[in-house]
Amino acid sequence: MLRKNDLLPPNIDRKIGNILNVGVNSTPKAKLLAHFRRLEGKTFLVSFNPELAVASTEDQQLYNILANNSRNLADGVGISKAMKFLYGQGCPLIKGREFFWDLVSLANKKGWKVYLLGGEAGVAEKTRETLKLNFRKVSFLSNSGPKLDNQANPVSEVDRKITTDVVSEINQFKPHLLFAAFGAPKQEKWIYKNLPKLNVNLAMGVGGTFDYITGKRKLPPKWMEKHGLEWVWRLITQPKRIRRVINAALIFPLKIFLYKIKLE
Numbered sequence: 001m002l003r004k005n006d007l008l009p010p011n012i013d014r015k016i017g018n019i020l021n022v023g024v025n026s027t028p029k030a031k032l033l034a035h036f037r038r039l040e041g042k043t044f045l046v047s048f049n050p051e052l053a054v055a056s057t058e059d060q061q062l063y064n065i066l067a068n069n070s071r072n073l074a075d076g077v078g079i080s081k082a083m084k085f086l087y088g089q090g091c092p093l094i095k096g097r098e099f100f101w102d103l104v105s106l107a108n109k110k111g112w113k114v115y116l117l118g119g120e121a122g123v124a125e126k127t128r129e130t131l132k133l134n135f136r137k138v139s140f141l142s143n144s145g146p147k148l149d150n151q152a153n154p155v156s157e158v159d160r161k162i163t164t165d166v167v168s169e170i171n172q173f174k175p176h177l178l179f180a181a182f183g184a185p186k187q188e189k190w191i192y193k194n195l196p197k198l199n200v201n202l203a204m205g206v207g208g209t210f211d212y213i214t215g216k217r218k219l220p221p222k223w224m225e226k227h228g229l230e231w232v233w234r235l236i237t238q239p240k241r242i243r244r245v246i247n248a249a250l251i252f253p254l255k256i257f258l259y260k261i262k263l264e
Helices: 029-036 050-056 060-067 077-087 096-110 123-134 157-173 186-197 209-214 222-226 230-237 239-263
Strands: 015-019 022-025 043-048 072-074 113-118 139-143 177-181 202-205
Touching: 015 077, 022 060, 029 096, 043 050, 043 096, 043 186, 050 060, 050 077, 050 239, 060 186, 072 077, 077 239, 096 113, 096 177, 096 202, 096 209, 113 123, 113 157, 123 139, 123 209, 139 157, 157 186, 177 186, 177 209, 186 202
Parallel strands: 022 072, 043 072, 043 202, 113 139, 113 177, 177 202
Antiparallel strands: 015 022
């Protein structure tokens, strides 16, 4: 039986403060999921982590996207610690790859449609087949999508055609959930550009989540995640990402310290 409060949409745009002039959503995960049981309109979720925060200070297009989005979720211990340092209060951690599973589980309960976009060749399709084994009530569709430049534009005429076809396929499928795995910040830029013309309810960039699901990459040990040392695991397993690791582990804390001085 519905209770009175069940009929009232919860406020899911709670905010404690900004990180480098970007608002961070501080709504607990349980309340977000409760809200998303009734999908209305279009929602753009961003897994906001230290790497993305630093990138936003150097990329005006990305900054404009994040600054105008009310649902940037704190993805990473670094964001929560920065909030605590700046405002004396941390915010709930909502890791993108974990929230992906929460949303797909919700889709399974509701019998929703889910579209998987991006990843390297064949990864989205393999992810779809893996998920279908456990989420039998979800209708999945997948596509590797186009190759994109740093501004999320197709890199060739072929990729422009693929983009057109993908948009058409999404609109015909009418998914409740769209997950894009082009890597940050390309996926955020692609979603922002295309969401107005897409027939979807919720869109979210999921980075390397498809790789973890298919076993292409291994998850970091739980103790590393707990202590905010996931960046060490990334450096060990993906040494080519050293610049992004430096941004997250060194540049981000420095920028937060200087931001704190400005606030005072």
